[in-house]
Amino acid sequence: MKKIKRILLAIVLITLSYFIYDTSIKLPVVTGYSAKDVCSGLFIANRSLESLENNDINYSFMSKTSIKVDREEKSVTASIFGLFPRKAIYRGALGCCITKGYNEEELKQQAFERPTIENIPLDTAINGIKSEIDFKLLNSALDSVFEREERTRGVVILYKNKLIAERYGDGFDQSTPLLGWSMNKSIINALVGIMKSQNRLDLNDKALFKEWENDERKDIALNDLMHMSSGLDWDEGYGGLSDVTKMLYKTGAASGYAMAKQFSVKPDSKWIYSSGTSNIISQYIRNTISNDQEYHNFPYEELFKRIGAPSFYFEADASGTFVGSSFGYATTRDWAKFGLLYLNDGMANGERILPEGWAEYSYTPAKASNGKYGAQFWLNADSEIDEFMCIGHHGQMVSIIPSKDLVIVRLGLSINKRFDTNKFNQNVVNSIKE
Incomplete structure (x- = not known):
């Protein structure tokens, strides 16, 4: 009986260990996705946080992320139950990127303004082809x-x-x-x-x-x-x-x-x-x-x-x-x-x-x-x-x-x-x- 219990305990521990390991390598992808997607949605697409949370990241594991926005810094941090935080930062014309492994001050220095681009309207004169x-x-x-x-x-x-x-x-x-x-x-x-x-x-x-x-x-x-x-x-x-x-x-x-x-x-x-x-x-x-x-x-x-x-x-x-x-x-x-x-x-x-x-x-x-x-x-x-x-x-x-x-x-x-x-x-x- 004791031997069976030890075997069952070992199985439980191995399963739990694998779950923790698997989670630790997958969830940073989830929080990274959420941080990057929301950062670009806010500071490039000029959409509201509510719209992004209710639509763009409201599915799969992304729906479990918590989002914190620093509008002065133009950054977004995502985590799941406070774990695996990932931060994305906006850098002007270069858009948003995840900061993990990089010096944030150096990333901010990458920012530059897009060249002035004239909008050339699409042709809407369709009378000749109606x-x-x-x-x-x-x-x-x-x-x-x-x-x-x-x-x-x-x-x-x-x-x-x-x-x-x-x-x-x-x-x-x-x-x-x-x-x-x-x-x-x-x-x-x-x-x-x-x-x-x-x-x-x-x-x-x-x-x-x-x-x-x-x-x-x-x-x-x-x-x-x-x-x-x-x-x-x-x-x-x-x-x-x-x-x-x-x-x-x-x-x-x-x-x-x-x-x-x-x-x-x-x-x-x-x-x-x-x-x-x-x-x-x-x-x-x-x-x-x-x-x-x-x-x-x-x-x-x-x-x-x-x-x-x-x-x-x-x-x-x-x-x-x-x-x-x-x-x-x-x-x-x-x-x-x-x-x-x-x-x-x-x-x-x-x-x-x-x-x-x-x-x-x-x-x-x-x-x-x-x-x-x-x-x-x-x-x-x-x-x-x-x-x-x-x-x-x-x-x-x-x-x-x-x-x-x-x-x-x-x-x-x-x-x-x-x-x-x-x-x-x-x-x-x-x-x-x-």
């Missing part, structure tokens, strides 16, 4: 994604470069910057294209980092990274602790975490969706520019200003490298302007911003992706529509459909119900008369 649009079908398509459970926050639809539809959910409007999540990978695509046009890099570049010089990683080309076919190990799981959650919420240098991953297979032989890959490219851009002031101004001066999109915030981690995989905000209209750049093959406001043919490069399928992915853009291999897309967590989407002259933007917070991108886009396409 006869080509079935507005009853178009409005029905919008109605379907503004049902309560869809949790859509903003939709903008452009046809032939003109704004033909726009709608917002309660508490949001055309001036609200919204998080694009992985749509920011396509921002990385644009920055690479701009630098290529400036002859500052080449897609065939190899031996990209000193850390990779003495192993197989020296054979990884920039083009392999663009296609998510680098051959590096990666786990993109969002249900628990994974490479992507550790990279974003447990380290201050996202690119450093990703760059340290081990070589797995020959480059360009296997496609693995990897947020780490986009951050590696961001670091390569930073190293290539080799001047942090220029690097931090680069997306604002060379991209957002030229497409007339002043609301963009492209956020950097604590090391100062843009988190190109995930963290960038803009209004729904400004996300639409980004899509318009690709619909028009890199032209905006009469100026060539991306190299000629760059859009085609972006939507050409990566060899190992089975038609699912191009260069930091998703492809829709399961649809008859010729679309390529920026896709982000919780149903963010910028869809570019060249044959229909369409750009479709949807931003929201789909949690319990997955947003049906294909259905919505098909409904919009159906509203354009043949």
